[in-house]
Amino acid sequence: MPDMIASEILLESEGIDLFGDPTADLDSFVIRGKLRLFLAKPRRIARIYMRFTGQTQTKIMDDLDDQYPTVQVADSGLNVIEKPTRFTAGLTDVPFELSIPGDIPASCSLPQGQTSYTLSVEIMLSSPLNKLMKPIYIEKPILVRRSFVTGLDLLAYMPSSRCRGTRRQMAAEFEAPKVVCQESGSIVVHGKVLGCFNKIVVRLEQLTVYR
Numbered sequence: 001m002p003d004m005i006a007s008e009i010l011l012e013s014e015g016i017d018l019f020g021d022p023t024a025d026l027d028s029f030v031i032r033g034k035l036r037l038f039l040a041k042p043r044r045i046a047r048i049y050m051r052f053t054g055q056t057q058t059k060i061m062d063d064l065d066d067q068y069p070t071v072q073v074a075d076s077g078l079n080v081i082e083k084p085t086r087f088t089a090g091l092t093d094v095p096f097e098l099s100i101p102g103d104i105p106a107s108c109s110l111p112q113g114q115t116s117y118t119l120s121v122e123i124m125l126s127s128p129l130n131k132l133m134k135p136i137y138i139e140k141p142i143l144v145r146r147s148f149v150t151g152l153d154l155l156a157y158m159p160s161s162r163c164r165g166t167r168r169q170m171a172a173e174f175e176a177p178k179v180v181c182q183e184s185g186s187i188v189v190h191g192k193v194l195g196c197f198n199k200i201v202v203r204l205e206q207l208t209v210y211r
Contacts (some may be wrong), residue, residue, distance in 0.1 A: 008138070032096070107145070123137075
């Protein structure tokens, strides 16, 4: 469309951070931001509709035609503009607030599947030939992060787990937090080892279960 030179979705923060057990009764999360429009000339916009969608795709077998069956995990919509509104030429920012469920899983990409989210906008320009005009679509991938803690300020108060073990002439004891948050950037592990050894290797494994 020559009248619409550019459009962009701008969020207050890149990505979505959710806290708490996703199986609990969690409050909804509000995505805040603005839709930036750049018009070549004054124009009336009939409708702006925003939609947040999420899906999980799982690869079952290599020899199946439908290798990635899809399950919808989120679908929320918002009418940013419900009636025709006139916009001036140049740059215009349209603020929005979209509520989404608070129990959605985190984004992930694995060899056997993925969970992904998209924020899309449909813009319909007002015209006597509305039925013949095609809407303008823009999309923005959204990264969802989740932690089982209820907030970053509680990380210092999380309970820890202690394990002990002996093998041959060596004894070891380690203490690590039961719950960690990726956004903290590090995991503090305390330990002591008795005996002779050449090196100590620490390995962190992540196991994700979907139901």
